[in-house]
Amino acid sequence: MSDSLDVLGILLKCANFAAVKHSGQRRKDPEKTPYINHPIGVAYILTDEGSVRDPAVIMAAILHDTVEDTDTTLDEIKKEFGSNVANIVAEVTDDKSLPYDERKRLQIVHAPTSSKEAKLVKLADKLYNLRDLEKATPEGWSQERVKQYFIWASKVVEGLRGTNRQIENSLDEIFSRHVL
Numbered sequence: 001m002s003d004s005l006d007v008l009g010i011l012l013k014c015a016n017f018a019a020v021k022h023s024g025q026r027r028k029d030p031e032k033t034p035y036i037n038h039p040i041g042v043a044y045i046l047t048d049e050g051s052v053r054d055p056a057v058i059m060a061a062i063l064h065d066t067v068e069d070t071d072t073t074l075d076e077i078k079k080e081f082g083s084n085v086a087n088i089v090a091e092v093t094d095d096k097s098l099p100y101d102e103r104k105r106l107q108i109v110h111a112p113t114s115s116k117e118a119k120l121v122k123l124a125d126k127l128y129n130l131r132d133l134e135k136a137t138p139e140g141w142s143q144e145r146v147k148q149y150f151i152w153a154s155k156v157v158e159g160l161r162g163t164n165r166q167i168e169n170s171l172d173e174i175f176s177r178h179v180l
């Protein structure tokens with residue numbers, strides 16, 4: 001009982017931390033959805049669709065864009081949530097100082113050698129973003145850019161396979177509609 005309460009407490013600490021860090025940020029959809037909907041939704045894909053129960057993976061999912069997109073540092077994540085969670089977040093964090101094309105290329109290169117925990121977060125992140133892309137075109141994106149994102153995401157997912165059948169099946173359904 002006290003163990004499960006500890007997990008609940010730490011998960012809500014994570015959700016609160018991410019909400020504070022992402023506050024003020026919006027998604028690129030026409031409704032300008034609060035950004036926090038994305039990390040919460042990625043974590044929910046893992047529990048609800050992927051049947052993932054590892055708290056470190058769920059915590060990393062909630063935190064997965066804080067270092068990339070806010071002033072959060074990996075040291076801060078390590079201090080608040082431990083090195084296990086911080087290491088997963090590090091694996092799913094792009095180096096924003098690199099040019100766009102290089103960042104995108106490195107995701108394809110690094111996918112196959114990622115840890116299982118990082119692969120799970122990456123799979124759920126891609127599934128969430130591809131579902132968003134099917135719903136609405138992000139502000140300022142051309143149809144060609146949308147098409148290229150589907151193709152690029154399918155290449156990243158190639159390197160993440162053999163990790164979670166349910167999530168991979170959902171991704172394959174999307175790719176069958178968009179990637180020839």
Ligand SMILES: Nc1nc2c(ncn2[C@@H]2O[C@H](COP(=O)(O)OP(=O)(O)O)[C@@H](OP(=O)(O)OP(=O)(O)O)[C@H]2O)c(=O)[nH]1
Pocket residue numbers: 026027028029038065068094100125126129130132133138149
């Ligand atoms: N589809 C979609 N994406 C949106 C929306 N609003 C924000 N995003 C974010 O945009 C990112 C994809 O856009 P890009 O231009 O390719 O990437 P960039 O932000 O790294 O420059 C995703 O980042 P990410 O989560 O770090 O993932 P990834 O693309 O790096 O895998 C996604 O979360 C939206 O309305 N729809």
Ligand SMILES: [Mn+2]
Pocket residue numbers: 038064065125
């Ligand atoms: Mn993300």
